[in-house]
Amino acid sequence: MRPTLHTCLSPALLHLYDVSNSIVVIIDVLRATSTIATALYNGARCVIPVDSVSRCIELGRQIDGITAGERDGQVAEGLSYGNSPFEYPREFIEGKTLVLTTTNGTRLLHMALEKGAKEILTGSFPNLSSVCNHLLASKQNVILGCAAWRDKVNMEDTLFAGAVISKISQDFTINCDSSHMADTLYAKAKKDLFDFMKKNEASHYHRLMGFGLEKDIRYCLTADGANVLPIYKEGKLLLN
Amino acid sequence: MRPTLHTCLSPALLHLYDVSNSIVVIIDVLRATSTIATALYNGARCVIPVDSVSRCIELGRQIDGITAGERDGQVAEGLSYGNSPFEYPREFIEGKTLVLTTTNGTRLLHMALEKGAKEILTGSFPNLSSVCNHLLASKQNVILGCAAWRDKVNMEDTLFAGAVISKISQDFTINCDSSHMADTLYAKAKKDLFDFMKKNEASHYHRLMGFGLEKDIRYCLTADGANVLPIYKEGKLLLN
Numbered sequence: 001m002r003p004t005l006h007t008c009l010s011p012a013l014l015h016l017y018d019v020s021n022s023i024v025v026i027i028d029v030l031r032a033t034s035t036i037a038t039a040l041y042n043g044a045r046c047v048i049p050v051d052s053v054s055r056c057i058e059l060g061r062q063i064d065g066i067t068a069g070e071r072d073g074q075v076a077e078g079l080s081y082g083n084s085p086f087e088y089p090r091e092f093i094e095g096k097t098l099v100l101t102t103t104n105g106t107r108l109l110h111m112a113l114e115k116g117a118k119e120i121l122t123g124s125f126p127n128l129s130s131v132c133n134h135l136l137a138s139k140q141n142v143i144l145g146c147a148a149w150r151d152k153v154n155m156e157d158t159l160f161a162g163a164v165i166s167k168i169s170q171d172f173t174i175n176c177d178s179s180h181m182a183d184t185l186y187a188k189a190k191k192d193l194f195d196f197m198k199k200n201e202a203s204h205y206h207r208l209m210g211f212g213l214e215k216d217i218r219y220c221l222t223a224d225g226a227n228v229l230p231i232y233k234e235g236k237l238l239l240n
Numbered sequence: 241m242r243p244t245l246h247t248c249l250s251p252a253l254l255h256l257y258d259v260s261n262s263i264v265v266i267i268d269v270l271r272a273t274s275t276i277a278t279a280l281y282n283g284a285r286c287v288i289p290v291d292s293v294s295r296c297i298e299l300g301r302q303i304d305g306i307t308a309g310e311r312d313g314q315v316a317e318g319l320s321y322g323n324s325p326f327e328y329p330r331e332f333i334e335g336k337t338l339v340l341t342t343t344n345g346t347r348l349l350h351m352a353l354e355k356g357a358k359e360i361l362t363g364s365f366p367n368l369s370s371v372c373n374h375l376l377a378s379k380q381n382v383i384l385g386c387a388a389w390r391d392k393v394n395m396e397d398t399l400f401a402g403a404v405i406s407k408i409s410q411d412f413t414i415n416c417d418s419s420h421m422a423d424t425l426y427a428k429a430k431k432d433l434f435d436f437m438k439k440n441e442a443s444h445y446h447r448l449m450g451f452g453l454e455k456d457i458r459y460c461l462t463a464d465g466a467n468v469l470p471i472y473k474e475g476k477l478l479l480n
Contacts, residue, residue: 009393012252016392152256153249155417177395180440181425188424200420 005172007144007161007179011108012151019115023140025123025131025164026112028105028147029156030204031083033230034220036100036237037127038085041226043094046236049106053078056101066093069101073211076101084216085126085226104147109232112145120232125160125193125221130229132167134240142172144179155185155202156221159193162186163223193221245412247384247401247419251348252391254383259355263380265363265371265404266352268345268387269396270444271323273470274460276340276477277367278325281466283334286476289346293318296341306333309341313451316341324456325366325466344387349472352385360472365400365433365461370469372407374480382412384419395425395442396461399433402426403463433461 006017027033036047050056053069053076060067060079068081075082083102100106105122112120118140123131135142144164146157162182165174169183189196194217197205208217219225230237246257267273276287290296293309293316300307300319308321315322323342340346345362352360358380363371375382384404386397402422405414409423429436434457437445448457459465470477 009249010253012256013250013391013393016252016390150256151253152416153253153418153421155421158417158421174441175443175446176392177398177440177443178393180442181393181395181398181421184428184440185421185424188428200417200424201414202420203415203417206415 002171002173003139003141005142005144005165005174005179006176007146007182009146009153009158009178010148010151011111014111014115014145017143018141019112019117019143021141022117022143023119023121023135023138024112024117024143024145025121026105026109026145026147027123027157027160028102029124029160029220030208031085031216031220032100032102032105032147033122034124034126035083035085035088036122036230037124037226037228039088039093039098040230040237040239041228042088042090044088045095045097046238047098047100047230048236049109050099050101051106051110053101056099060099063097065097065099067099084213085219086216104149108145108147122230122237123160123164125163125223126219126226127228128163128223130227132164134229136168136171149203154204155197155200156204158182159186159189194218197221242411242413243379243381245382245384245405245414245419246416247386247422249386249393249398249418250388250391251351254348254351254355254385257383258381259352259357259383261381262357262383263359263361263375263378264352264357264383264385265361266345266349266385266387267363267397267400268342269364269400270448270460271325271456272340272342272345272387273362274364274366275323275325275328276362276470277364277466277468279328279333279338280470280477280479281468282328282330284328285335285337286478287338287340287470288476289349290339290341291346291350293341296339300339303337305337305339307339324453325459326456344389348385348387362470362477363400363404365403365463366459366466367468368403368463370467372404374469376408376411389443394444395437395440396444398422399426399429434458437461
């Protein structure tokens with residue numbers, strides 16, 4: 001019997017899936033989980049995801065961590081850095097703890113935690129292969145959890161789910177239309193993900209382009225630029 | 241200013257959309273909304289959608305209506321007919337009232353009603369053009385509401401949303417990733433929707449094929465076989 005794989009397109013649908021019996025991959029491609037992979041790849045000791053700016057400030061002070069997070073495309077008041085993966089090169093982040101506040105990804109992670117997920121990982125194109133290899137080796141049921149945008153399904157998280165499925169589907173039983181749809185979408189888009197997002201007027205494409213962040217989008221849609229496996233343990237995302 | 245169009249992929253996401261300011265198209269391709277279009281096309285006086293077998297029996301008795309509905313692929317106990325569009329030819333249904341119990345589609349319809357939708361229609365491939373023409377003529381905001389399956393996103397309802405979008409997108413403002421995804425999916429699938437459902441292992445394809453209902457699936461995926469416009473008014477679906 002092969003393990004099952006499901007794709008949950010929005011946090012508002014998570015209750016429909018058997019979380020407590022699964023590895024949950026948290027997907028927030030633009031840009032939380034891409035930045036998490038990048039910071040850890042560049043030597044961050046760990047990343048602590050928190051759900052509010054005030055909690056970020058408080059925790060950053062307590063543990064002498066780097067506080068980071070944005071609201072409406074700007075570094076949030078009281079924090080030091082933003083959500084861009086380019087803010088966390090090795091020479092800056094190595095050996096440090098990043099306290100990162102994001103909205104959609106952090107919320108989904110805490111939901112998966114509350115529902116008793118067997119294991120929680122974060123996935124993004126920069127760490128696509130690590131995620132796939134881990135899921136193949138684990139032989140456990142998998143839920144690909146898209147963080148979406150305020151519960152609305154989004155394109156880039158769905159595309160990442162499709163990318164994972166395209167690489168590992170043969171080892172899983174997939175009775176899940178969302179997964180087959182994500183797989184089809186990715187097959188159509190994979191030649192040029194940036195161009196696909198642009199042509200299909202993806203909402204985050206527009207939002208981030210409006211902030212002048214084309215470089216971020218391109219990096220976050222490129223496979224294996226920070227190919228590590230962030231696993232959630234006791235409040236922290238750490239490398240395996 | 242063009243009106244907006246959004247696609248809601250599951251009833252569990254309906255709260256994210258501005259229902260009270262929109263026409264809502266209820267989509268339950270396999271088979272509720274296909275059967276509704278067919279019964280009305282063949283001269284049914286109206287279709288009354290109800291959410292339980294007991295309510296169906298009660299109402300059928302009160303108004304001397306045809307009671308219909310299935311549970312697990314069988315005509316539900318106490319009802320007279322099933323969910324197949326082929327059960328409602330003109331020689332049988334003309335001039336009669338069909339009391340139809342379905343789960344997913346009826347529930348979504350009632351949710352849209354409670355949220356104060358401006359107008360509620362039912363959409364399916366058999367009445368694709370009527371729905372599109374009406375939406376184009378109305379110049380109102382539109383929500384394409386997929387009934388899904390117990391809140392899980394499904395392929396055929398998403399494909400129908402994509403079919404509508406492919407025909408009317410130029411007249412609407414679409415800031416909605418779900419809509420762009422549905423459009424892309426439909427573009428990929430439209431050459432042979434049945435084959436696409438089969439190849440992509442759509443869950444309802446398997447379920448209905450298991451009941452020997454290939455003919456139903458093929459009919460329900462074919463455009464304009466019952467090209468009428470069911471509009472919900474005071475508890476009933478009627479032709480405009």
